[in-house]
Amino acid sequence: MPSSIEHASTSTIATRLAEWVVNLTFDEMPQDVVEIACRLVLDQLGLQIRGSTLPNVxxxxxxxxxxxxxxxxxxTGAAWRTTAPHAAYVNGTMGHSCEFDxxxxxxxxxxxxxxSTAFAFGEQHGSMGRDIVTAIVAGQQVMSLLGAVAMPGMQDAGWHISKVLGVYGAAATAGRLLGLDAAQLCNAFGIAGSDAGGTMEYDRSGGEVKRLHAGSAARLGSEAALLAQAGYTGPATIFEGHRGLFAVFAHETSVARLEESWGKWQIRDTMFRLFPAVGTIHSPIAAVARLVDDHDIDWRDVRAIRVGLDELSFGHGxxxxxxxxxxxxQFSLAYSIALRLVRRSNRVADYFDRSSYTDPGIAAVADLVTPxxxxxxxxxPIFSSDVTITLLDGTEYQHYERGFPGHTVNxxxxxxxxxxxxxxxxxxLDPQxxxxxxxxxxxxxxxxxLRPLTALLSG
Known part of the structure; x- marks a missing residue:
């Protein structure tokens, strides 16, 4: 349990978070937390490598x-190099490029x-691997604790959590590796607050701008840490203040959920995505995959597909x-289900193949989906679903999927x-x-x- 953030305090939330980030040690982190962090690094580097080949970014x-x-x-994937904030920007964007992180x-x-922030600043400053892992856990913890208050209000208002909270996670990660003290990191949070933003209108009408939300958060948050190191200041009440994060983005005044979450390692609740699509539709994809595999359903025989969803999934996918x-x-429930029925796959390539968007069979099946x-x-958990596929002869196949593969319940x-x-x-990459x-x-x-690792990542 992260003991150094359990105490009650009259300090601002930014001050308390800064003190925790600065005082966190590698040795106090449980072994499973370290293992999860390392597994996330492998997952993220694989996605950056894939992202380096994709045209959308x-x-x-x-x-x-x-x-x-x-x-x-x-x-990643390039022969050229750049500053730490810009490397974090590009690598973070590539890591988020195919909706698979x-x-x-x-x-x-x-x-x-x-x-992406930890690797950029860790490489620049020659940080030890254990310090990079500690910075990753710290940044994730900061984002999650803030999200305990900001969700679901921020999501309901249309703000993208990754971008809004990401600037604070990046400030914490970079600040840790820069060796900021608690006062400087508190200022970094205050500075980062002026760069928080990013709407989710892409889930209604598309637009690849969503991909750079993770990268731009990394750049802006890490630049906030550099500015704080140089002596720049920001409001210490950036989170709970009258015009702070919680009030402006989430219309929330109570911080009770944050207090309830102080003593938990938040990284343990991370979900690994096993389909390259928005997480809110993973459960129905898994349910359709089960029905297709169990009953060998031919898409040409399908009359209707009904998909029961929770409110968040219904509005965000x-x-x-x-x-x-x-x-x-990747934000289309209907398209993803159609892919699974027609092609029996949901590969990254299926979502980037423009000819698939107008494929007559895929389009016809997509029109049969009713959420x-x-x-x-x-x-x-939310993100559970209930799928019923009705065939032309009236046969019905139904499956309820609790959570999805990769969810914390599975x-x-x-x-x-x-x-x-x-x-x-x-x-x-070659196998070696x-x-x-x-x-x-x-x-x-x-x-x-990081030199042995980064040598394998450069183009």
Whole structure:
């Protein structure tokens, strides 16, 4: 249990979080927390490597290369180097590029932001592996504790948690590796608050801008830490103040949920995504996959598909039927179900293949999908679903999926995360390079620096 944040205090939340981040030690973290962090690093690096090949984030890479400053840090898949904030920006964007990074109910896609920040600043400053792991856990913890208050109000208002809270996670991660004291880190949080933002309109009409939310949060939050180190200041009441995060973004005045969460390692609640799509539709994808496998359903025989969803999933993934770009495809319940029925797969390539968006069979099945609001049974998590497929002859097949594969109620195994990594890098790295990355990330806490890892990441 993170003992150094259990105490009650009359200090501001920013002060208390800063004190905890500064005082956290590697040795007080439980072994499973360290192992989860290392597994998340492997997952994230695999996604950055895959992202370095994708066209949707190529403009981010191109602009960052034109603006490249001091060649301090590695950009995954690139021969050029840049400053730590810009390396975190590009790498975080690539990590979030294919809607396949981890998810958390309070911190959304935290590690695309905090791991890219930790690697950039860890590389620049020659940090030990154990210090990088500690900074990752610290950044994720900060985002999750803030999310304990900000959710669900922030989500309901249309703000993207990853971007809004990511600036604070990046400030904590970078601040830790820069050696900021508590007063400086408190200022970094206050400075970062002026760069918090990012709406979720992409889940209604698409737009690849969503991909850079993790990266821009990494850049802006880490720059806030650098500014604080240089003596710049920000409001200490940035979180609970009258015009602070909770009031402005979440319309929330009570911090009771944050207080209740002080003593828990939040990284334990991370969900590894095993489908490259928004997490709110993973349960119905898994349910359809089960029905197709169990009953060998031919998509040509399907008359209707009814999908029961909780309110959050219904509003954050069920709006788009016929996508026009990768992000709208990955936020389309109907398209994802159609892929599973027609192609019996939900691969990254399926979401980036533009010809699939107008494929007659996929489009026809997508039109058969009808989502509806469903009360989730007591004791079951949101993101559960109930799917009924009706055939032309009247036969009905039904399956209720509690959570989804990778959810905390059905956690991804180490073998599944490893297989996902290999799948993401198989067209980019040779098997020996992949094996080396796997071994190095497993031993990250023992490494004296990141050079052996970054040597495998550069183009």
């Amino acid at each position: 190529a403009p981010v890479r191109a602009v960052a290369e034109r603006l490249a400053g001091a060649p301090d840090c590695t950009v 981890d998810a958390h109910m309070r911190a959304a896609h935290a590690t695309s932001t905090v791991i 069920a709006s788009i039927v016929h996508p026009h770009d990768a992000i709208s495809a 509806y609001l469903m009360p989730v049974p007591e004791g079951d 956690p991804a195994s180490a073998e599944q995360v490893l297989a996902k990594f290999r799948s993401n890098v198989e067209d980019v 390079q992949a094996d080396a990355l796997i071994a190095l990330t497993a031993d990250l806490p023992k490494l004296e620096g």
